[in-house]
Amino acid sequence: MLRREAAEFPANGLPAADRFSGSGNHNSIKSFLEVRKMKQESKIPYKIYLEESEMPTSWYNMRADMKNKPAPLLNPGTLKPMTFEELRGVFCDDLVRQELDDTTAYVEIPEEIRNFYRMYRPSPLVRAYCLEEKLQTPAKIYYKFEGNNTSGSHKLNSAIAQAYYAKKQGLKGVTTETGAGQWGTALSMACAYLGLDCKVYMVKVSYEQKPFRREVMRTYGASVTPSPSMETEVGRKILAEHPGTTGSLGCAISEAVEVATTNEGYRYVLGSVLNQVLLHQSVIGLESKIAMDKYGITPDIIIGCAGGGSNLGGLIAPFMGEKLRGEKDYRVIAVEPASCPSFTRGKFAYDFCDTGMICPLAKMYTLGSGFIPSPNHAGGLRFHGMSTILSQLYHDGLMEATSVEQTSVFEAAEMFARVEGILPAPESAHAIRVAIDEALKCKETGEEKTILFGLTGTGYFDLVAYEKFNDGVMNDYIPTDEDLQKGFDGIPKFPGNEI
Numbered sequence: 094m095l096r097r098e099a100a101e102f103p104a105n106g107l108p109a110a111d112r113f114s115g116s117g118n119h120n121s122i123k124s125f126l127e128v129r130k131m132k133q134e135s136k137i138p139y140k141i142y143l144e145e146s147e148m149p150t151s152w153y154n155m156r157a158d159m160k161n162k163p164a165p166l167l168n169p170g171t172l173k174p175m176t177f178e179e180l181r182g183v184f185c186d187d188l189v190r191q192e193l194d195d196t197t198a199y200v201e202i203p204e205e206i207r208n209f210y211r212m213y214r215p216s217p218l219v220r221a222y223c224l225e226e227k228l229q230t231p232a233k234i235y236y237k238f239e240g241n242n243t244s245g246s247h248k249l250n251s252a253i254a255q256a257y258y259a260k261k262q263g264l265k266g267v268t269t270e271t272g273a274g275q276w277g278t279a280l281s282m283a284c285a286y287l288g289l290d291c292k293v294y295m296v297k298v299s300y301e302q303k304p305f306r307r308e309v310m311r312t313y314g315a316s317v318t319p320s321p322s323m324e325t326e327v328g329r330k331i332l333a334e335h336p337g338t339t340g341s342l343g344c345a346i347s348e349a350v351e352v353a354t355t356n357e358g359y360r361y362v363l364g365s366v367l368n369q370v371l372l373h374q375s376v377i378g379l380e381s382k383i384a385m386d387k388y389g390i391t392p393d394i395i396i397g398c399a400g401g402g403s404n405l406g407g408l409i410a411p412f413m414g415e416k417l418r419g420e421k422d423y424r425v426i427a428v429e430p431a432s433c434p435s436f437t438r439g440k441f442a443y444d445f446c447d448t449g450m451i452c453p454l455a456k457m458y459t460l461g462s463g464f465i466p467s468p469n470h471a472g473g474l475r476f477h478g479m480s481t482i483l484s485q486l487y488h489d490g491l492m493e494a495t496s497v498e499q500t501s502v503f504e505a506a507e508m509f510a511r512v513e514g515i516l517p518a519p520e521s522a523h524a525i526r527v528a529i530d531e532a533l534k535c536k537e538t539g540e541e542k543t544i545l546f547g548l549t550g551t552g553y554f555d556l557v558a559y560e561k562f563n564d565g566v567m568n569d570y571i572p573t574d575e576d577l578q579k580g581f582d583g584i585p586k587f588p589g590n591e592i
């Protein structure tokens with residue numbers, strides 16, 4: 094019944110306060126302004142879908158508006174900024190150009206990529222009326238849902254872009270790592286569409302916990318190898334040093350890079366962290382902003398989970414652009430797992446992006462490239478580092494970060510699934526947790542804040558995690574300072590990189 098009332102609310106204009114108080118007798122004491130506001134509110138549909146013609150035609154590059162640019166990637170041998178020539182051995186040429194471009198604000202989305210986007214975009218911006226009802230909060234909650242494609246997450250937005258540039262360059266194929274499996278699945282789909290070979294190194298713990306995601310990748314034609322593996326030099330070395338390791342994104346990256354650089358016609362592609370990936374993911378924020386502007390909605394708080402930072406960087410992009418240009422202000426919150434707290438407990442320093450220490454050095458919030466987080470069901474958030482763009486924004490006080498424990502994340506996921514109907518990915522549920530917490534704060538203070546969060550994906554392949562939660566056997570592991578120190582000890586030491 095409650096649910097039906099909530100569903101009818103936008104159309105029948107039931108006063109919000111009545112829904113929250115559970116009574117229908119307060120209309121007489123409502124001021125004209127309150128009633129007018131409710132009427133305006135009632136026009137906001139459950140889902141705002143843009144027309145295809147309203148979709149962005151360019152990506153937005155936040156770096157163009159940043160006064161303090163993210164620090165350049167360094168060559169670990171010379172400690173000098175990586176050049177185009179050095180990077181093009183690993184990445185496709187066009188993607189290297191995007192990676193190094195700190196000044197172009199808008200980059201046109203090639204027609205072929207826009208056509209692919211049309212297969213699953215625009216994605217809906219959803220008003221979480223049912224969650225608001227459940228929480229009895231005056232806050233207005235919106236989420237941008239990126240899980241409406243077969244790969245199940247936002248990762249497809251960059252996968253198709255990276256596969257497109259590889260194809261354009263005439264390459265045979267690409268290699269990559271995958272944690273939770275969403276990125277690998279997205280890349281497999283994109284490569285199948287464009288006829289490119291795709292080799293995926295999948296973090297061993299996910300390979301074992303998520304056999305079905307592995308099969309989706311294979312169905313799309315990718316080869317999937319559990320990492321660390323005996324196939325690569327770096328994999329053999331990691332296994333010798335850490336026998337029985339369940340792997341990490343850092344290990345899998347090392348393996349994928351080694352394979353790309355030792356096989357003719359292959360390049361490496363990465364699903365997060367890099368500037369180019371945040372650029373592609375800006376489509377999330379651009380669409381959100383167009384939809385919000387259309388209905389006169391301005392978010393007060395923008396929340397996203399942060400693994401390597403791509404969905405959050407994409408969601409906040411146009412809003413952060415306004416903030417950087419001094420036009421508007423928004424509160425931005427990155428949410429990370431307490432078991433892998435790069436922002437909240439990491440160091441801002443140059444570090445390797447991979448465990449094998451073969452990748453360039455990036456200046457970022459890091460737990461040390463040797464840090465292997467405890468097995469956590471949000472596999473996509475188990476990366477030791479963070480996007481250099483987000484790291485700089487966080488360092489400059491332009492955004493906040495918080496960490497949450499996985500049991501509380503799954504409590505939020507369960508509530509969300511029950512009231513909003515979508516089974517969220519554990520990664521996305523980190524953002525849900527904090528959105529709920531912020532909405533509950535509004536309930537205490539009576540503030541009607543507008544909250545926007547990124548619902549990055551669905552959790553259909555995460556049912557082992559849901560099973561653990563339902564059986565009450567999920568545990569929360571928070572690393573001790575000593576655990577973290579071991580990771581910090583591995584951060585390279587050179588003048589200017591003191592931690």
Ligand SMILES: Cc1ncc(COP(=O)(O)O)c(C=O)c1O
Nearest residue numbers: 275365400401402403404473550
């Ligand atoms: C559903 C989902 N959300 C979020 C993330 C985190 O990645 P990022 O911080 O790059 O958005 C992942 C990574 O695999 C993911 O699969």
